[in-house]
Amino acid sequence: SSELTQDPAVSVALGQTVRITCQGDSLRRFYASWYQQKPGQAPVLVIYGQNNRPSGIPDRFSASNSGNTASLTITGAQSGDEADYYCESRDYSANFYVFGSGTKVTVL
Amino acid sequence: QVQLVESGGGVVQHGRSLRLSCAASGFTFSKYGVHWVRQGPGRGLEWVALVSSDGNSEYYADSVKGRFTITRDNFKSTVDLQMNSLRAEDTALYYCARELYGYAGSLDYWGQGTLVTVSS
Numbered sequence: 284s285s286e287l288t289q290d291p292a293v294s295v296a297l298g299q300t301v302r303i304t305c306q307g308d309s310l311r312r313f314y315a316s317w318y319q320q321k322p323g324q325a326p327v328l329v330i331y332g333q334n335n336r337p338s339g340i341p342d343r344f345s346a347s348n349s350g351n352t353a354s355l356t357i358t359g360a361q362s363g364d365e366a367d368y369y370c371e372s373r374d375y376s377a378n379f380y381v382f383g384s385g386t387k388v389t390v391l
Numbered sequence: 392q393v394q395l396v397e398s399g400g401g402v403v404q405h406g407r408s409l410r411l412s413c414a415a416s417g418f419t420f421s422k423y424g425v426h427w428v429r430q431g432p433g434r435g436l437e438w439v440a441l442v443s444s445d446g447n448s449e450y451y452a453d454s455v456k457g458r459f460t461i462t463r464d465n466f467k468s469t470v471d472l473q474m475n476s477l478r479a480e481d482t483a484l485y486y487c488a489r490e491l492y493g494y495a496g497s498l499d500y501w502g503q504g505t506l507v508t509v510s511s
Contacts, residue, residue: 316497318436325486325504326428326436331497369436373496379450380426380438380496 285309285374287383294389295360303386305353305370313377315353315370317346320385326369330355357388365390393417393500395487400505403477411472411505413487420468421445424490426498427461427472429483429507439485442470454480477509 287307295301305315314333318326328337330346343358353372357364370383399411413425427439440461441450449461460473470487484506488498 313496316494318498320436325501326488326498327501328491328497328499331491331494331499335494337491337499367435371436371438371496371498379452380441382428382436382438385435 285379285381287315287370287372287381289368289370289383289386291384292387292389294391295357296391297362298359300356300358301360301388303355303357303368303370303388305355305372305383306351307372307381307383308351309372309375309381310348310351310353312375313373314348315346315372315383317344317353317355318369318371319364319366320369321366329368360388360390362390364388393489395489395500395502397485397487397502397505400485400507402508402510405477405479405509405511407477408473408475409477409507411474411485411487411507413470413472413502415468415470415489418489421465423492424495425463425470426488426490426496427470428486428488428498428501429481430486430504431480431483434483437483440472441490474507477507479509479511481507482509483507 317330320326334346484504489500491497491499
């Protein structure tokens with residue numbers, strides 16, 4: 284299957300922890316990358332590989348993987364973390380790539 | 392600093408063609424794969440195509456296969472996306488993005504996008 288499934292929306296209280304999940308068969312074979320996108324802006328890579336953050340991404344962003352599920356955790360959510368988050372991975376056949384449907388994170 | 396700048400977007404009639412370009416600077420272009428990703432109005436991200444660092448391999452989403460062609464010029468540091476037989480559902484903001492070296496599919500730098508509108 285080439286689909287990656289994400290919950291449409293999740294909310295978190297300021298300073299609390301939120302986990303965003305991404306499910307798909309390809310995640311049994313490949314790690315997901317995670318992107319943050321704020322309105323009117325290009326996406327920003329926040330996690331790649333098993334659990335790696337690009338330079339400049341705060342360490343409150345972390346990832347985990349189990350079976351067909353990849354998770355992005357924001358520990359101590361800030362108002363600036365309010366955004367859409369997308370997972371992305373190679374298709375199981377490795378011939379193309381697919382994005383998840385996206386999760387809108389609201390910080391209360 | 393790494394920069395990717397897309398151009399070539401515009402309004403085009405259904406069934407016609409358009410060519411997008413992505414100009415890169417600030418890094419050794421020939422070492423990196425480059426992707427095109429699009430985002431329809433109010434919609435999520437959709438992966439479109441990838442060209443390998445040497446230009447010898449191309450990959451496409453099923454939704455564009457046979458209609459779109461991705462090419463690159465490592466001397467000019469550019470990647471083009473030739474889009475033929477355009478449809479209303481191709482209307483989107485098109486981003487080019489650099490693939491993180493050693494991590495297939497992880498896109499570490501993105502342009503600001505170029506808007507394509509397909510009219511009937």
